[in-house]
Amino acid sequence: MGALDGKAVVVTGAGRGLGAAYARLAAAEGAAVLVNDVDADLAASVAAEITTAGGRALAAAGTIGTWDGAGEVVARCVEAFGAIDGLVNNAGIFRLADPAVQDPDEFRAVIEVNLLGTAYCGLHAIRAMLAQGSGSVVNVTSGAHAGSAAMGAYGASKGGVASLTYCWAADLLGTGVRVNAVSPNAHTRMADAFEAYLGAAAQGQNVHKPPEQNAPAVVYLLTDAAAAVHGQVIRIDGDELSMIAHPVVQGHGAQDADWTVEKVAAAFAAGTVGPISAVGLHRAG
Template sequence: MDLSNKVAVVTGSGQGLGLAYAKDLVRHGAAVVINDVNQATADAAVAEITAAGGRAVAVVAPVGSTETAQKLVAGAVDAFGRLDVMVTNAGILRDKVLWKMTDDDFDAVITVHLRGTFTCVREAVLKFREQGDGGRIICIGSPAGQRGNFGQTNYSGAKSGIVGMVRTWAMELQRAGITANAVCPVAATAMTETVPFLAPYIEGMKNGEPLPDIIRREVGLGTPEDAAGIISFLASDAAAEITGQAFAVGGDRLALWSHPDLTAVEYHDGGWSADDIAAQWAGTFGDAVQSVGEEFPEELMAK
């Protein structure tokens, strides 16, 4: 997997999953722009990469605005002469149940995740089209955006919107040779430490204990490094024909999320009244109703 001719921006890459993505891209030869809101964190990430012989520079700015998106693309071009890959990973959490979530809680998460993805991808695509030789858009989604998650109205909405944008971009950008895909990772990070039944396993991992198979396989949770290979693959020439997809990755598991599709269809001449729907519901639609939220093995939830 040779990425030595590639230049990538990875937003939110000072630590955690973003840093794992950046380091894996560098390990395969790419040059990277590290992004974080903290100068010391960004500088430490760059120092770690360059000390190992990699190429990296830092752009310190909060993702969301067009100005930051322009700084990120300019940072890649100024340092390395071009841009080939945009990985939109930056994110924050403001978890609260709906009736306690404030406008600020909602807007902050939407700004970083959804608007930040839009502005960074738009700026990258402008550069890709100017260069004329394609490009790679890799947007970070979440299982919460695919299935919903308690207390995450803002986060689930943003992550769902990201996958919807990716499907649209895959159509709009295909003729320019630009692919757009989403990756929905699950990894032991500060975000997943707050999940009660996962906390003991993550704490054990910090103490050098291996994660059991039920966590790495059925839950699909592992280290940030476990989720990084799919990023380098999608950035490579080997993925030139893959676009508009949403990947699930974590631990020992790699999977594709399905696109939303019709699960039950019935027709009624002249359209459907409320009484018509009530009469037909159990026979056609009742058994086709789908669950919400992530589903985990029962033996984990019983602990």
């Protein structure tokens, strides 16, 4: 008996790396998996690998960065397998740039795929899941949303994914449809690009672990065993599994009924507003 027996799952961006690892393990745990990727050959290869191993899988090539493209992927799962019980919003692109030379078209592309693609797939899937009364959406965010050099576009897109997860979780409370996110870390092409771009500054920031190490947490979130887990961001960092705290106001803050610029300056100087933490270099995952 597998943890996902009888379930139908879509994994986007599953032609290689982390997405392929999620798709393989979901299938090994009994799910029928729709393998999506913009590269038709890669999607077909992963689907064939799963079926050769005795699992159920179909390839669905195409972009999820448009409303119609995302809808076609979700509809294909429902048509092929009769339902969509799980969605792993893994598809994404990665661009590094200093803000002084950031290409606006590249910035837009990152937002369109990483944030809008996640939103579009999620919206289509959620509507189908609500109709059937159950389902699990697993979004993919990143530690970069807390601040990382040369990752303005990528970090912004992943910060949006985290916020989207919190908002959808509030919307879907009590419906039987759950939404969570994972912040994975593995040695992938993205890690190689990060290290090549930042050189010595990137030393120690990437975990040189295989994508497969991240897959069990993702698959767990798709299972009925995770029924009580909703609106959370799960961090996988090498050997460590943890949860990221929701954004909160620090302490009690400073109080004044008539703020002025001088009073604000004094509150910061006195430290009563809250501790000021430096923005550090976060892992690329």
